[in-house]
Amino acid sequence: MTSKAEEAGNFEHDENRFRLLTILSRVLIYSLLFFWVFVSLFPIFWTLTTSFKTAVDVTRGHIIPWVEFQPSWKGFRSLGLSPDTIWATSTVRDEFLKRFTNSVITSIGASTLAILIGSLAAYGLSRFQYRFGFMRNKDISFFFLSQLILPPVVLALPFLILYKELALLDTTLGLIFLYTLTVLPIVIWIMRDQFDTIPAELDEAAQVDGLSSWGAFFRVILPIALPGMVASFILSLILTWNEYFFAALLTSSEAKTLPVMVASQTGSQGINWWSMAALSTMAIMPLVIIGIALEKYIIKGMSAGSVK
C-alpha cells in the first residue's frame, strides 16, 4: 500500500521525467534540423563565397567572409560582371550572356509547349472517354506516363542523326522539342490530378450557358486550374534549365546552354576557382531565387497525385 504522499511524489517524478524527455527530444529534433540545414546550404554558401575569394583565400581554406577573408570581385571580374567591368566590353560576358539567354529561351519554350499540349491532354483524359484503337483513357494515361522510364540515352543517338538530316542539330528549336518530351509526362500527371479535383458540374453548367467544350475549358476550367499550371510550369522549368545530357550531345556552338558551358569549364584543368565559382553561382542563382520565392508551388507540383 502506498501512501498518498508517495503517490503524489511518484506523479511529480513522472512529470519531471516527461518534461526532461520533451526537452531532450526538442534539442535532438532541432539539432538534427540544423545539421541538415548545414548539409543542404553549405555547398551553396561555399560556392557563393568562393566566387569572392582570391587565390590565397582558396589555398588557405578561408571560409567565413569579412572575418577570415576580405571579399574581392576577382571571380566576377573574370566573367566581366563585377561593378568595374560591367560597362566595359568583355568576350567572356558575351559568351556567358549568350548561353544564359539560350537556357532561358529553351527552358521557357519547352515548359510552355509542354504545359500547352499537356494541359489539353490532361483535361481531355479527365473529362471525356476516348477509344484509340484498343487503348482507353487508362491506357492513354499510362502511355504518357511510361515515357518517364525512357532514359535519355535511348533517344540521344537516333536524334543526333535525325537532327543532322533535318538541319535541327545545334538549334534551340531542336532542343525545345526534346525537352518538351522529357517534361510532358510530369505535366500531364500533375494537371490530371488538378483537373480531377475540379467538379465536372462546372463544365456542364458552362455548356448549359452555351459554351462549347473548348470554351468551357478556356473560360471556366483553366482559371481554376491555374495553381496546378504554375506548379507544373515551375517544375518543368527546373528540369529543363538543369538538363545537360541532350544539350551536350546535340548542341555545339549556336544553341549551347548554360550547363554545357559550366561543364566545359570544369573539364579544363587548372581553371581558376574564383571564376568557376562565379560561373556556378550565376548558373544556380535563378533557380535558388525561384526555389525560395515559389517553394509552395514546387511542393504542390512534386506531391501531386502521390497521396490518394
Added chain:
Amino acid sequence: MSSNAPSFDDDFEFIPDQITESRRRAGKLLVRVFFALFVGIFALQILYKTSMIGFGFENWRPVLYAYLAWAVAIGVGQVISRGEAGYRALFVLPAVMFVISVVIVPTLFGLVIAFTDYNLASFEGQKFNGFDNIVQLVQDDFFWNAMRNMVFYVLAVFVEYAIAFGLALLLNADIKARKFFRVAFLLPFMLSPVAVSWMIGKSLMENRFGPVARLARNLGWDSPAFFTNPWIARISIEIMDAWVSIPFIMILLLAGLQAMPRDVIEAAKVDGANPWQNFWKITFPLMLPVSATAIVLRIIFKLKLADIVINVTSGGPGGATDTLSSFIFREYRDRSNVGYGTMIAIVYLITIIIFITLLLGFVSKRMQKMT
C-alpha cells in the same frame, strides 16, 4: 492514323453531332491529300538522296514541314468529319501525336541503327552488321561493369529513402519556422547536376584545398582522395546524387505524412508504447503506399543518372563509377560509335522495361496483400 482515331464509347450524356455524309467524306479527303503530300515529298527526298533523280531539297526539313502539315490536317479532319466528337478528340490528339513522333519514330529508327556499324568518324557510311553489336556487347567488360554499378546505385536509393523519411518526420514534427527548414531542405533539388559536380565534386571534395578533404585530414585520413579508390569514388558519386535527390523523396513522404488523419494515429497509439514502436506499428505501415510511389519514381530517375558521373569522374577510376548512360555517352563522344552505342541503349531500355514491370508487379501484389 485516321482509321483508328479516338472515338467515343460509353459517354452516356454525349449525343454525337449529325454529320452529313459529304462532310464526313470531305474530312477524310483532307487528311488523305496531306498524307499523300507527305509521302510524295518523302519519296522525292529519298530518290534525291540516293541520287536516283537530280532534283530535291538540300536537307530533310521540308519532309518535317509536310509531316507537320499532315498532323494539322488530321486535327482539322477530325473536326470536319466528326463535329463535337472531333473537337473533344482535339484535346488529347496534339500530345499523342507529339509523343508518337518524338519517341516512337526515333526509337524505331534507333532499332535500325543498332544493327549497323554506324560511326560518325568513318567516311564509308553505315552498313548492316547483323548481330555483331550484340556479340560485342556480351563480351564488353565495361558494359557489364556499368550494369553492376547500376545495381549499386539503385540499391543506394533505399539509403536515400531512409534519410528522406527521417527528414520528412522532422519537418512534420511540431517545430517552429517550418517553412524556413522546408525551403532550406528543398534547395539542393533545384540545382543543376553539372553545377553540383563542380560545387561538391571538384571543389568541396578537392584533394588539396577542399573543406571536406581538410576535415578528413583533421579526422586522421592522411591523404584524402575521393575519386581514386573504386569504392570510395562510387560512394562519393552516390553522395552527390543523393544530396540533389533526397529533397524529392522527402517532399513526397512529407505530403504523405501530412495527409494522414491525426485522429486515427492518436486513436491507434498503443498505451505505454514509445514513439519508436508507434512509428513501426502505425506510421510506417500507413506510409507504405506513398513510400512505394516515392521509391519507384526515384529508381526510375536513378536509372538515368549520368550528368554527375560524366562531369566529375568520366566513369573513372577504371569504370568504377560508370553508369550505363555515361558509358554510352563516352562511347559516342570518344569513339563516335553510334551503331554500337545505340545497341547498348536499346538493350538497356529493354532491361529497364522488364525491371520496372517486375518492380511494379511486385509492389502492387504486396499492396493488395496489405489491404
